[in-house]
Amino acid sequence: MNTSQIIWLSTLTLTIVAAVLDWRSRRIPNWLTMPGMVLGVAVHTYVSGWRGTLFALEGAGLALILLVGLVLIRALGAGDWKLMGAVGAFMGPILVLFILLGSILAAGLMAMIQMMRTHRVVETFRNMIVLVRGFFTFGFKVHPVISLDNPQLLKVPYGVAVAIATLICCCAAHWVA
16 A cells, blocks of 8 residues: 555544444544644654655645634534535645635535425525625624524535535546546
């Protein structure tokens, strides 16, 4: 097994475990994400020295910076955020962008299916309009009703979307190239 395969296998394992935990409990625990991030940095440091450390930190930092706004307004959970940081530590700044885009698309598809299945399409679109208006009016502020803290609202296990996107990117990297 070469280094690339070890990194992909580690990332897939991390995201699949996170997906199972997120599916079951709607939580991704720190005992998974934090060691995942440290391991991603450690592997790249071992393989490429300080350049590898920088590569892993750039990937983790990019993912964390891009998603911090969603965490602050309670549109994304902190476990999901840290999972993407760990994925970034393994994949680096370029591949984490592909995985992030893929996970957003997968989560959107999952949300559309859930909205149609529960007959809450109109309600969800109304909530989205309220959130967008609030963002342009008040900036990054948590909405008192439309957030992860409201148990009445539909929620998508983002860890599942991250695992799907990571698997697709892995297949694309190994079989398309």
